[in-house]
Amino acid sequence: MSALVLALMLATDPSAFAPAPAAQELTALSPTAEQQAERVLLPLNSADAEALANLSTIDRSTANAIVGLRESRGRLGSVEELRVLPGMSDTRLNELRANTTVDLSPQIMAIGSYSTADAVLAAFDHEPSVQQVQDLAMNYTHTNREQVENWLRASRNSAWLPQLTGRYQFQDTFDQDFDYEESLSAVLDQSGTQQRSQVQVQVRWDLDELVMSSTQIRVISESQDVVKLRDTVLTQVTGLYFDRRRLQVDMLLDPPKDVRAQVDQQLRLMELTAELDGYTGGWFSGEVARSIQGG
Numbered sequence: 001m002s003a004l005v006l007a008l009m010l011a012t013d014p015s016a017f018a019p020a021p022a023a024q025e026l027t028a029l030s031p032t033a034e035q036q037a038e039r040v041l042l043p044l045n046s047a048d049a050e051a052l053a054n055l056s057t058i059d060r061s062t063a064n065a066i067v068g069l070r071e072s073r074g075r076l077g078s079v080e081e082l083r084v085l086p087g088m089s090d091t092r093l094n095e096l097r098a099n100t101t102v103d104l105s106p107q108i109m110a111i112g113s114y115s116t117a118d119a120v121l122a123a124f125d126h127e128p129s130v131q132q133v134q135d136l137a138m139n140y141t142h143t144n145r146e147q148v149e150n151w152l153r154a155s156r157n158s159a160w161l162p163q164l165t166g167r168y169q170f171q172d173t174f175d176q177d178f179d180y181e182e183s184l185s186a187v188l189d190q191s192g193t194q195q196r197s198q199v200q201v202q203v204r205w206d207l208d209e210l211v212m213s214s215t216q217i218r219v220i221s222e223s224q225d226v227v228k229l230r231d232t233v234l235t236q237v238t239g240l241y242f243d244r245r246r247l248q249v250d251m252l253l254d255p256p257k258d259v260r261a262q263v264d265q266q267l268r269l270m271e272l273t274a275e276l277d278g279y280t281g282g283w284f285s286g287e288v289a290r291s292i293q294g295g
């Protein structure tokens with residue numbers, strides 16, 4: 001490039017050869033990095049009540065309840081276990097999910113010699129059975145058979161209740177007569193007062209409602225929806241339960257050698273446990289923790 005061309009370019013646009021503002025770009029990015037560094041997640045299994053109460057939606061009584069539940073169970077496997085606490089709303093759970101962390105505590109399973117499938121499955125006899133989990137899930141979601149039968153029974157019995165109507169009537173009359181005589185005088189004749197009260201009560205039964213009432217028809221329709229929901233809940237819970245059991249068997253019979261694979265298995269186990277907690281209101285992980293402590 002000749003000196004003349006270079007001089008013309010500088011005269012036209014002096015900023016063409018200015019250095020790039022790299023330092024300014026780095027400075028602009030630094031606040032975001034600082035903000036990320038300043039955010040510290042609370043360890044849910046070791047944070048005290050005072051630290052938990054610093055969260056905006058967690059008051060001191062709720063924080064004490066969280067610590068009490070953790071101490072009674074030994075440790076918490078996920079935030080979902082806190083659903084059993086009174087007043088634990090979705091808003092509070094969401095904040096705990098965003099601001100706390102659950103430390104991984106890999107379960108050390110005894111690796112031994114198992115000659116039969118029954119011997120392998122017997123290693124998990126201390127945990128809740130699939131029938132217990134199904135019953136708790138139906139109770140928690142109000143889809144159990146007894147609930148539907150109670151609705152149907154109440155709708156049938158409601159037809160025996162009569163329609164009751166009442167009426168009260170009160171009459172008050174007062175008569176006065178004036179008689180005029182030839183002397184232009186008037187004589188007041190008071191015939192007195194009359195008062196009468198009347199009460200009417202009417203009881204009515206609709207005989208057609210005793211056979212099949214509109215309430216029964218509505219309850220039958222709604223109960224069919226509940227049955228469909230119950231089937232969905234049972235399918236989901238049963239699948240989660242046995243997915244978790246198959247994972248436990250793999251961890252028992254063929255544990256991975258590298259740490260990354262162990263962490264992946266443990267995370268998957270925690271995920272399945274948390275999903276079962278969601279269907280049982282935190283009961284499942286509580287029973288597992290109690291069985292481990294008792295065993």
